[in-house]
């Protein structure tokens with residue numbers, strides 16, 4: 001079993017497709033270990049995406065991520081990190097496979113509907129950022 005951090009981003013919450021994304025998560029067989037609706041401050045978004053702070057899109061990304069509420073989830077499944085990344089599709093919705101969340105619901109490389117941890121160490125940091133105390137099985 002593995003646990004990963006998922007975020008339903010402000011674009012998806014604002015467009016009222018959070019429920020549709022949660023349905024896809026449940027139908028894919030994930031166990032939802034924890035879930036919060038939260039509006040990030042700019043500083044919280046900067047802390048979460050600190051690994052990207054040198055990137056040219058860092059300012060725009062953290063402004064976007066703090067523009068409205070997000071749904072934050074800890075998802076558990078065998079190979080949860082890879083399984084959630086496959087369900088989301090490629091970062092850029094234009095390059096994501098048909099039927100993936102980002103292809104169906106994202107509108108740009110930035111406003112791409114969902115986030116997922118990319119490796120076990122990242123998942124440990126990201127799950128702990130929002131849900132301190134959760135064990136990563």
Ligand code: CMP
Nearest residue numbers: 052057061091109110111112114115116
């Ligand atoms: P996410 O999986 O949340 O991880 C970092 C985010 O930065 C990514 O999704 C995109 O929303 C955003 N991002 C990545 N690359 C770019 C880019 N070239 N331009 C703008 N935003 C980007």
